[in-house]
Amino acid sequence: MNPSRSHGIRISGVSKVFAGLPRPAVDDVSLDIAPGEFMTFLGPSGSGKTTTLSMIAGFVPLTSGSICVDGKDISGLKPHKRDLGVVFQQYALFPHLTVAKNVAFPLQQRSVPKPEIRTKVDEALALVGLSDCADRLPRQLSGGQQQRVALARAVVYQPRALLMDEPLGALDKKLRDQLRKEIARMHRELGMTFLFVTHDQEEALTLSDRIAVFNNGKVEQVGTPTELYERPATLFVAQFLGESNVFTEDGDERKFVVRPERLDLHAGPDSVPDGHQRRKAVITEVVYVGNHHRIGLRFDGGTEGSAMRLAGAPLPAAPGEPVIASWSPSHQTSVQGG
Amino acid sequence: MPSTKQNMGWGLRLWVLAVAVLLLAPTLVVIPMSLGAGQTFEFPPKEWSLRWYEEFFSSPQWMDSVITSVQAALLTGVLATVIGVAAAIGLDRGRFPGREMLRSAMMAPMIVPGIVVAIAIYATFLRWHLNGTLLGFVLAHTVLAVPFVITSVSASLAGYDRTVEVAAASLGASGWTIVRRITLPLLAPGIASGFVFAFVTSFDEVVIALFLQTPDIRTLPVQMYDSITLEIDPTIAAASSLIVVVTTAALLLPQLIRRRRSDA
Numbered sequence: 001m002n003p004s005r006s007h008g009i010r011i012s013g014v015s016k017v018f019a020g021l022p023r024p025a026v027d028d029v030s031l032d033i034a035p036g037e038f039m040t041f042l043g044p045s046g047s048g049k050t051t052t053l054s055m056i057a058g059f060v061p062l063t064s065g066s067i068c069v070d071g072k073d074i075s076g077l078k079p080h081k082r083d084l085g086v087v088f089q090q091y092a093l094f095p096h097l098t099v100a101k102n103v104a105f106p107l108q109q110r111s112v113p114k115p116e117i118r119t120k121v122d123e124a125l126a127l128v129g130l131s132d133c134a135d136r137l138p139r140q141l142s143g144g145q146q147q148r149v150a151l152a153r154a155v156v157y158q159p160r161a162l163l164m165d166e167p168l169g170a171l172d173k174k175l176r177d178q179l180r181k182e183i184a185r186m187h188r189e190l191g192m193t194f195l196f197v198t199h200d201q202e203e204a205l206t207l208s209d210r211i212a213v214f215n216n217g218k219v220e221q222v223g224t225p226t227e228l229y230e231r232p233a234t235l236f237v238a239q240f241l242g243e244s245n246v247f248t249e250d251g252d253e254r255k256f257v258v259r260p261e262r263l264d265l266h267a268g269p270d271s272v273p274d275g276h277q278r279r280k281a282v283i284t285e286v287v288y289v290g291n292h293h294r295i296g297l298r299f300d301g302g303t304e305g306s307a308m309r310l311a312g313a314p315l316p317a318a319p320g321e322p323v324i325a326s327w328s329p330s331h332q333t334s335v336q337g338g
Numbered sequence: 339m340p341s342t343k344q345n346m347g348w349g350l351r352l353w354v355l356a357v358a359v360l361l362l363a364p365t366l367v368v369i370p371m372s373l374g375a376g377q378t379f380e381f382p383p384k385e386w387s388l389r390w391y392e393e394f395f396s397s398p399q400w401m402d403s404v405i406t407s408v409q410a411a412l413l414t415g416v417l418a419t420v421i422g423v424a425a426a427i428g429l430d431r432g433r434f435p436g437r438e439m440l441r442s443a444m445m446a447p448m449i450v451p452g453i454v455v456a457i458a459i460y461a462t463f464l465r466w467h468l469n470g471t472l473l474g475f476v477l478a479h480t481v482l483a484v485p486f487v488i489t490s491v492s493a494s495l496a497g498y499d500r501t502v503e504v505a506a507a508s509l510g511a512s513g514w515t516i517v518r519r520i521t522l523p524l525l526a527p528g529i530a531s532g533f534v535f536a537f538v539t540s541f542d543e544v545v546i547a548l549f550l551q552t553p554d555i556r557t558l559p560v561q562m563y564d565s566i567t568l569e570i571d572p573t574i575a576a577a578s579s580l581i582v583v584v585t586t587a588a589l590l591l592p593q594l595i596r597r598r599r600s601d602a
Binding site: 057058059078079080082083084085086088090092093094095096105106109110150153154157 | 499501502504505506507508509510511512515519520523524
């Protein structure tokens with residue numbers, strides 16, 4: 001399959017108000033998705049990420065704002081005129097059609113000649129590694145296979161972008177990891193614009209070029225995975241994406257966060273490096289997580305936090321004992337909110 | 339599913355057998371009776387023959403009534419299915435005030451006593467000059483049959499995930515294409531059994547048909563009723579047997595087709 005020409009999506013001031021709900025489901029969201037980019041909407045349930053995707057796909061009308069693909073406003077178009085591919089959490093394959101006919105469906109809607117349909121269906125099924133299953137019915141496939149058919153069906157007509165709504169949500173861990181790698185590979189091979197909606201931070205961090213973090217119908221922060229993890233702009237982002245130790249500036253209401261792996265633990269003050277920030281704490285628990293230990297901390301003042309030690313590294317103190325946590329000031333990030 | 343089926347105790351099996359015999363025995367007695375050679379009803383018959391079938395098929399009166407019944411049942415089946423499918427989809431998806439009342443109104447012919455419906459229809463059709471016409475039988479039977487179609491199609495709709503329609507739209511299918519290529523094929527089993535129920539409802543309906551009949555046009559059940567009030571001979575047993583066979587075949591056919599398809 002040839003890499004298709006890539007298309008950008010621009011969302012400007014989009015809001016969605018559902019009748020009877022106290023606050024907008026989506027509240028004045030603006031985002032630019034670059035051509036060929038892998039963009040992820042990350043957020044808890046009810047944060048507005050799926051509603052935003054549904055508005056791009058045309059399933060839900062906008063209350064205000066506009067959505068443009070390649071600079072053309074599509075917000076008034078019916079879903080079948082938008083030429084976007086959509087993958088759903090529950091696969092949404094046509095149960096009465098074989099795998100090949102499911103994948104052929106969008107091509108038939110576009111009046112593609114029959115021989116060409118056959119070639120394209122074969123190519124799409126090869127892309128997802130299901131060439132052997134062309135004549136089976138969806139119910140004869142596993143969940144992972146069904147979702148791969150859905151992916152093939154959603155890219156076979158080279159839509160302007162592929163939208164995925166929690167596509168791995170219904171699968172168990174092992175299949176999820178496998179399919180995640182396949183989605184990353186498809187993005188590399190097709191060069192298509194991908195929009196991926198998830199509440200799973202690991203999926204977001206490993207797949208995306210950029211992530212938009214949604215909360216309460218608004219976008220909290222947009223950035224690369226590294227930017228979001230290393231420099232969260234808000235307390236919500238810091239806590240939703242990975243773990244954070246939250247501290248309050250002395251004599252100030254401003255908060256800043258330090259990631260667990262950036263904390264050093266010391267039995268006494270002598271070993272704390274010069275220039276490091278420090279806080280007294282008590283170890284509350286040590287949890288073995290395979291390749292590392294997660295060390296629960298209670299800081300002076302009562303806030304809970306955590307640090308990380310690679311497996312095999314000695315612990316400075318046992319649970320119940322006091323320690324001093326220190327970090328380099330370059331690893332602390334001021335955040336808004338909370 | 340097999341595990342619950344196989345663990346049926348002997349007591350339960352006997353009970354099921356007893357109920358089945360109670361329900362089927364009268365129906366099955368009529369078949370050997372129709373094959374007797376005697377002048378009157380005999381069970382079991384002393385001699386066997388097909389003379390009452392010969393009588394049945396060579397009588398223009400019986401044959402006319404069979405043709406009328408089959409025509410009425412087929413047309414009722416088609417009309418009730420079209421109305422019932424549309425109504426079931428509308429009741430399932432429409433969000434409008436009075437929806438539940440409308441559903442109850444459409445299901446009412448199932449609950450209202452047949453004789454009440456019959457008198458109402460008789461009086462109305464008299465004014466509309468529909469008594470003694472095929473159209474009259476079809477319209478009246480359609481009223482009775484629509485609730486069966488609504489019931490069976492609603493059951494199919496209950497297990498229907500509409501995400502497939504959203505998916506079809508995203509893949510480029512317009513509203514009508516979605517109905518034709520996705521919705522109707524997925525509801526097909528419910529629609530088919532709705533059609534069969536409508537057909538059978540019309541084919542063995544007698545109360546309304548008694549009111550609407552004229553000497554020129556009557557359905558098979560009416561002809562049977564007339565024949566036993568006038569003179570009694572085993573031709574009626576042959577007619578009954580044929581009704582049993584036709585209705586049983588109509589009800590079993592969709593199931594057999596479905597089983598064949600799921601085996602393939």
